[in-house]
Amino acid sequence: MIIDAHVHLDSPGPGVDQTELATLLRRADAAGIERLLLAGSVMQPGTHPSPEGVRAVNDQTMAAVRQQPERLWGLCYVNPRHGQAAREEILRCVRDGPLCGIKLWVAARAGDEVVDVVAETAVELGVAVLQHAWDHTPGSPPDQSRSSDVAELAARFPDLRIQMAHMNGVGHRGLNTVAGFANVWVDTAGSQPLAGTLEYALERLGPGRIVFGSDYPVREFGVKVASVRAAVGDESVRRALLHDNALALWGKRGSAQA
Numbered sequence: 001m002i003i004d005a006h007v008h009l010d011s012p013g014p015g016v017d018q019t020e021l022a023t024l025l026r027r028a029d030a031a032g033i034e035r036l037l038l039a040g041s042v043m044q045p046g047t048h049p050s051p052e053g054v055r056a057v058n059d060q061t062m063a064a065v066r067q068q069p070e071r072l073w074g075l076c077y078v079n080p081r082h083g084q085a086a087r088e089e090i091l092r093c094v095r096d097g098p099l100c101g102i103k104l105w106v107a108a109r110a111g112d113e114v115v116d117v118v119a120e121t122a123v124e125l126g127v128a129v130l131q132h133a134w135d136h137t138p139g140s141p142p143d144q145s146r147s148s149d150v151a152e153l154a155a156r157f158p159d160l161r162i163q164m165a166h167m168n169g170v171g172h173r174g175l176n177t178v179a180g181f182a183n184v185w186v187d188t189a190g191s192q193p194l195a196g197t198l199e200y201a202l203e204r205l206g207p208g209r210i211v212f213g214s215d216y217p218v219r220e221f222g223v224k225v226a227s228v229r230a231a232v233g234d235e236s237v238r239r240a241l242l243h244d245n246a247l248a249l250w251g252k253r254g255s256a257q258a
Helices: 020-032 052-069 084-095 113-126 147-155 167-178 197-205 223-231 235-257
Strands: 004-009 033-038 072-077 102-103 130-132 162-164 182-189
Touching: 004 052, 004 223, 004 235, 020 033, 020 223, 033 052, 052 072, 052 223, 072 084, 072 113, 084 102, 084 113, 084 167, 102 113, 113 130, 113 147, 147 162, 147 167, 147 182, 162 167, 182 197, 197 223, 223 235
Parallel strands: 004 033, 033 072, 072 102, 102 130, 130 162, 162 182
Antiparallel strands: none
16 A cells, blocks of 8 residues: 655645546556545645635645545645634644644745744644755745755754655755754655655665655656655565555544544
């Protein structure tokens, strides 16, 4: 069983585009992926979404999870700049709803103290955060997190479990930046696979802190699965990357809510 811990829908909420969902599941089936973690249609309401925009994303994710509970887990997307309203949205979607964690994109840098309300709520609920990160793209959004921002958040909240997105977006430098933080996992998403990056991540973080994530529909499932199989020969390490680590990070809460 493969778990993809970084997947998006990309149509406007709050309803589910049934054609899009069917295509997602069909392509996942073709790649041998049985469980997907939805991080929401985050690009739809813009980089600094309103409370209404956030709610539409989350309503869509919750509807999809309720429709396909055996295949989908889902994350609650929030804009940390909404403060108490962000906390209330997390409680609505995670504590009182079917979602199993939190998604942060580019509304605020992870190192900014404005994110603390989200971190505190995640720790309170015992759930993890999937944090977008990208280190080396000119013209990036001003509030996009780098690996150094993720490290700052991890240092402030050692009990907060963080999945830092985009191994291939932070590169070797980013992997080194978070290597000393045991509460940070890194996913395999980010651009096309780069030769040697996953091997380096295994060396620096070990096989227990790497989570398979495709970032579909930005990247194709098959390409990302093949990159793991090509880079990792040890079957027990493959299983950790493709299944066990995601199950440990997200599965307990996801299974309870499903």
